[in-house]
Amino acid sequence: MKIDKSKPIWRQIVQEIKERISRGEIVENVPTVRALAEELGVNPNTVARAYREMEREGIVESWVGKGTWVKKKSRDKLKDKMVEEVVDSFVESLTSMGLSKKEIKKLVRKIDDKN
Amino acid sequence: MIKIKNLVKRYNDIYAINNINLDIEDGSFIGLVGPNGSGKTTLLKLIFGYCRPTSGEIEVDGKHPGVEIKSTTAFYPEYDSTYHWMKAKDLIKWYSGFFPDWNKEKEKNLIDFFNIPTHRYVAHLSKGLRAKLKLVLTLSRDAKIFLLDEPLSGIDPASRANITSGILKAYREGQTFIFSTHIVTDAEMLFERTIFMKDGNVAIDGESDALREKYGKSMDQIFKEDLYG
Structure with missing residues (x-):
């Protein structure tokens, strides 16, 4: 993923995860906040914000201790x-x-x- | 929480810090951006307690800068390490003894990540490796607040990504990081909030992604085009 630093990064992460889900690259477990932050070289709080937004949109759900999952119909x-x-x-x-x-x-x- | 109120630091007739007001929440990762001489280092030194303000106030978790906050705050100085006569491993061992919050596992991970030959004398390490060694000394602590003064200064462009990755690896949610730099592009994705300094004052301050939305520019472009262009 190539990040455009002149646009909000959290939005680009939301878009990227959606694409990975629709291509079938992410099936159940979304990478942990820390793993994705280190993969992309961005602040973990930025990744967490993207995940919160996807949760709000009903695409994923998070459980404490279990991480973030893709909802079945997503x-x-x-x-x-x-x-x-x-x-x-x-x-x-x-x-x-x-x-x-x-x-x-x-x-x-x-x-x-x-x- | 760091609270800064009407902060002024004057050296003779020069105002290094000219009336700054800032609130820094716990757990924020902040980029303190500005050219040389804009007051970044002075601000970090004032927060840590290396020097006293001419007027105004700083509170770190309700305490005064200085002795009271040393146990919870780690400082990365820009100047080169002075312990050239020691072996790197001996320096780390000696230094770690000062800090009850030293985390042996973080120390090991950072040494491995940065590939530091710890059996060598500090004097025999390259400038880049000495900077990385300094980062091991700073980031191996489980401190609450980390003040990093120009960790990218003097680092060749190819090694900058390695430095920022190491810092990202050491960062834990809930810790406060203030990272000063005049090299913005290699580090800006770490900054949740960016504070731009100019002539001892805060010129622009905001959540980095909100600034990207507002200006349609990267932090590096704002730095070069809007503030100092």
Whole structure:
């Protein structure tokens, strides 16, 4: 993970963990605050803040002494959301090139036929 | 908790510290950033009790700087170690005897992490290794407050990451760290809060991530472009 020091670091950690979950790299246990802090070279309190935010969003849950866990439905939800984002930007860039929704649908159907 | 009220330190006609007010919460990791001569070292020395304020007040956990806080506060001085005639291991052993909060395990981990040849004489170590040895002497304690004066000064760029990783490894939640530096980019991700100093005063002070959001810049960019550019 490459951190951009000109943007809030805790937000970038939230984004990174979400991506790792949706890619299936994190299945159950989220790395401990200290392990991730040392991996990224950031203050542990910054990592803890990112985890608190993910807990607030309902993606993970923390238990004292057990660490932080991914909630069962989080992976599917995060994956759906990321797929949606990719589709949106795909449609948006084609629209900006002058393609209509109808033409885009046609293109997608073509992909289907090829496979 | 460190409370600083209307702090002034004057050397003849020069105000090294010119009316500073600060509250530092327990467990915060603070970057004290500024160019040489901005008052960073003087501020750390005043907190530790190496010198007395001209006026104003400092309280460290309700106590006065000096003898009362030595047992809970560790200080990393910028000047080079003066014990050149000792072997590194003998220096560590002798030094550790002064502190009941010495943590043997931390000492071992830090020596390993920094790869210090402790059988050698201090005089025969490189400048970088002597700085690392000084960090072992400071960070092996289970102190409550750590005042680190320019731990990156004189360290070549390639070794800076190693120094900051070592400091991060030694840091425990709940401890207060104040890390002064004029080299910002290698250390800024450790700082939860950054205090920028200019001409003996606090110029900008805030949670680092909040400052990143506000300025759209890194602490290093704020330092170079907004304060001293």
